[in-house]
Amino acid sequence: MRDYIFPGDFRWGAATASYQIEGAAREGGKGESIWDRFTHIPGRIQDDTTGDVACDHYHRYREDVRLMREMGIQNYRFSISWPRIFPDASGRANEEGLRFYSDLVDALLENGIRPMVTLYHWDMPQWLQNLGGWLNRKSADYFVQYCEAVFSGLGDRVLSWITLNEPWVCAFNGYYAGDFAPGIRDFSSALQAAHNMLRAHGMAVRTYRKLHGNGEIGITLNLCPREPATDNAADQEAALRNDGYANRWFLDPLFKGCYPEDMMRYYQDMGLTLPDMEPMDMELIREPVDFLGVNYYYIEFTRAGGDNWPLYFTTTAGDYSVTEYGWPIVERGLTELLVHLDREYKHPKIYVTENGASFLDVVNVKGEVLDDCRIDYLERHIMACWDAVRQGVNLKGYYVWTLIDDFEWNTGFRNKFGLIYLDRRTGGRIVKKSGYWYRKIMEQNGIVNQD
Template structure:
């Protein structure tokens, strides 16, 4: 990797994190983004009632899977209980200066002890699907070897509880909580960790496979690469572009090996990856902006989509990295055949668009949420769903994360008026509905998140949940968005 490419990658990572501060906001979209409470915008917010029914109902397919999503480290707590090992996020969050306010996931939303209460809340919301993740160090404390039976038993109880309430489990095998012992042995820079992941996946499939209809392999490999190895504000906290894209390759390889592990067991569950996809648009009409956007899209989207669905990495990205990069040198014969092992579905996670300038930087075009990196652009949901279907064929899709943080406060009367979240979800669901109407095989939609939780580097400062968590008491309170979503599910319609 040339020094020029190294500088470009570090600059891209920094710009991606600060993209929303690069230019003044402009007017909101036609589907109501300016109505978001808590958004930053130079335009005043529209205070009309976001829960009001649209003039025309938008019905969803009869078997549409209405759901919500969480991840293990963000909600479970019980960090040192029942044989759970240490993860890189335990280490990272306990390192001074890494997490806002010094927060950790030691207790989080205490879901490990309160899962039955949370299952009842899911049932009361009418959820048809629940996407959660399995903690690798809860199953294999050191990342290898025999399974920790107490860890497996917890997930068996959770899965059984979902079935008892008529909710379909959707399990993610890896949502960033790599066992610390594997990090000490090289982490995702080590090719061996991809095989260790396949072994772990096989262990979980053997124990739980007959009860889980949908498996997701790796959650957001791009975020591990960009936040964990370029920006360094996620575990393991590195800033090394050459390591970052070797990690990307090994994460993709781990995905493919896990798919093969399920097939080897003749499992009946469906399986696929979970990619956070950011539609990339030129910031202006210049040829330079179009060219820069193409490469940016390569790093953001095609690196993961092409390898999983076409069996090749984008040539423009490989050329930009250079033949001497650790990623290019780390690709072995047969790797891409493994990575592109046929899958049953693709999980799409959409949060924000990216606008790329002629010099390869980024700029802000829309209002942002409390997460400064997130521009509110519902049309991007339609664009990314239709783009995947157009470019990669009619693979069944599920939206496994879509949401935003809002400044939620528990009122004296016990209510939480998160009107901005209602508007956001309504507008993104309308975009998803239009994609279905235009032929996208979208099967389900999962709001991020079911519960307020540990929001990684932001600790507990940002609230993303449909359900408010009062952390000192662990009391759960349905927000206005939860009541609204329950009605959408009951109606199967916007």
């Protein structure tokens, strides 16, 4: 069997997000976020939980950093809670919130772990949502104000930054489907929210370059191939529309400076209101980035039809095995996606900033979590990354989602993605079998097969 060894500068890590792990929802001067509000509306979360406590990382971050060190985690991607820094509309940064993240960064560096910071992982301050949220063009200005405070407080030690995590999810799940915060259901609003988030991204990149030129900054998109479920023309057309809706609507403005023409025409034909744009918006959005973050989980197999106006397609898992979340396990999709991005968007530097799977993990009588299904999933996808590197893709890192079982948005704690098991009753942590397996992968800089 062959080995899958990566280039010497390849980064291995794990990822988390503030609302999903921190807890301390009303401590340290933190203000209310849209997810604090959303999760307390009955029926919004499948298991009726909230992120009020989550993994209690706010109080237990030193323990979590110690576990990362023991697991050999080399790089840690986490996000900052915007309302922990700007809890209200006063314009005054909360020093206690900044101090928490400064202490976290120091703890990481002291343990030889490189931080990668995501500035927005969906927890907008509720006070800003009251002003229209991402439907308000001024939200980008407020975002820059927040970024300036964080860059000033952490930029001397943090050298890798992500402006936005998965703006598609925030825009279309939050403003169209309504099953994520803030729970709005209007497609035209989703288009406008996406546009203002992309503007905020471009403004943040420019701001970082003015304040700190010694690091790197990029954006993370959730991307996956959209394949037709059959060979018929209607499914092929639906798959192209799905790709335009979810992938190209963000990639094209970021790298080409324009929205996809086919989708612009389609949305107009559907009677939708296109984003309100000013002359310099697209130049701002296409501000060059140092890297593209890619979150990959599955392929969507697309069928024409259904009643989901205005898109009129449905998706299936095909004939593939699925995770507990119901997502098909299709590792070839990751290779195909990375190669396509490399060819279509002029060889960008890429990090896989999330990849992982949820399974029904249980603790056995010995106190172990033997998650062999997750090991198999991760191994397949790491080999898929290696294949992309072999084909010339400028892939520089891989981050497992996620470090610890966490609050998984509208599904609550039902879906377990972590390398570390969380006992929600006691807050105790158990490193899973996959966590120890991943330590060996990082030590070997890839997969070394034993004869």
